[in-house]
Amino acid sequence: MVVNSLVEDELVVTAAQQKKGRGQHGARWQSQAGKGLACSLFKRFDRFLIKDQFLLNMQVSLSVLEALQDLGIPKVAVKWPNDIMSHGQKLAGILIENQIKGNYIDSSIIGIGLNVNETSFDELPQATSLKLVSGNTFSVEEVLQKVAKSVFSTLKALHASNFELIRKKYHENLFRKDKISVFETPAGTQKNGIIQGVTLQGKLLIAHEDEAVIEYDLKEIKLLL
Numbered sequence: 001m002v003v004n005s006l007v008e009d010e011l012v013v014t015a016a017q018q019k020k021g022r023g024q025h026g027a028r029w030q031s032q033a034g035k036g037l038a039c040s041l042f043k044r045f046d047r048f049l050i051k052d053q054f055l056l057n058m059q060v061s062l063s064v065l066e067a068l069q070d071l072g073i074p075k076v077a078v079k080w081p082n083d084i085m086s087h088g089q090k091l092a093g094i095l096i097e098n099q100i101k102g103n104y105i106d107s108s109i110i111g112i113g114l115n116v117n118e119t120s121f122d123e124l125p126q127a128t129s130l131k132l133v134s135g136n137t138f139s140v141e142e143v144l145q146k147v148a149k150s151v152f153s154t155l156k157a158l159h160a161s162n163f164e165l166i167r168k169k170y171h172e173n174l175f176r177k178d179k180i181s182v183f184e185t186p187a188g189t190q191k192n193g194i195i196q197g198v199t200l201q202g203k204l205l206i207a208h209e210d211e212a213v214i215e216y217d218l219k220e221i222k223l224l225l
Contacts, residue, residue, distance in 0.1 A: 034140070035117040037144055038114075041148055057094075058198075060110055068147075074133060075087045080204050185220070185221060
């Protein structure tokens, strides 16, 4: 995707309703009119290396998570690579598209779909909303302002951030970390494993029975439960 150089930094675009949203692995995302938040946040960077792009994923995920914690949302966690969960169900999905110049990320479009006041989800049994997990009704506009402020404020200092500290914080909030979970390979094979963490390149580290810790890329493994 090519972004015009005149596009204003920290631009926020919202959709009133989203019926055909997309996420990781081709997942669907729905946003009910007036109840959910579907937005894109545009951010420019100054010489941010491509090789460090998963740092961006981690920081955005943590920023959204912290915004939800400030709203009083309980039991929030990051499901690799960047879904936001509460009580084991999905609250939000994040999809980041980067615009590249040479060896650097010039800018990013950060798409966020967040369930706010929905109370039912067609064919999406693993989904939940801020209202369902908290019992409160929220202003979608206020949630947007909270999330956008959190994301932009942390990304301003991203170039000077300590990668290992961000990775450590990501690990502390990583869904199913250090618990026996079930995973599925692209071939449909299921196997147990324990999430150990992620690499700085964004690969998931899983310890399987009688095997060493294995690194998995996005399309190589899927967490089932």
